[in-house]
Amino acid sequence: GAGVSQSPSNKVTEKGKDVELRCDPISGHTALYWYRQSLGQGLEFLIYFQGNSAPDKSGLPSDRFSAERTGGSVSTLTIQRTQQEDSAVYLCASSSDRNQPQHFGDGTRLSIL
């Protein structure tokens, strides 16, 4: 499809395991964002990629969280040594430019047992 695609849609894992979440942005969008949404909450910014510039990692909650974006397209968010408080929906968005709307995927629902 033409929208932002995220996989997996659901992920259940044991505490202490590492997880990788994937985002395929809209083709041609240079900006890519990761957010976290806990139940009943708004969106918490995690990290932002713009073209070939260094990513803005200011929202990452700890050094267990990292993300990369290969070839200016697909991005993966990695959480190492998962904790129960990492349980949330992880949303990815892309946009064509600043002051243009961000378009979201449907997220990955992560549950840490």
Added chain:
Amino acid sequence: GESVGLHLPTLSVQEGDNSIINCAYSNSASDYFIWYKQESGKGPQFIIDIRSNMDKRQGQRVTVLLNKTVKHLSLQIAATQPGDSAVYFCADEAGNMLTFGGGTRLMVKP
């Protein structure tokens, strides 16, 4: 936007009535504002946006009003329909950062 905590405020309206959802933002440097609609199990869906050089913008059945003096944003939905039931988020952008409000749940009674 400003976080409103764990419990979403809820607006309940009758089908066919107009809805007004309000939002406050805190960053006076914000120059771009967006309203999103989020249905259960889905990502936020773009509804309408407005830039800081405007105070009103209309779309199909929706109108966004921006009052920069008091840092207030509102979304008006005309002739609200059951399909409008969702959580609505405002977001404001300063620099490259979008800040989301805590959301308002709109419930439409048939």
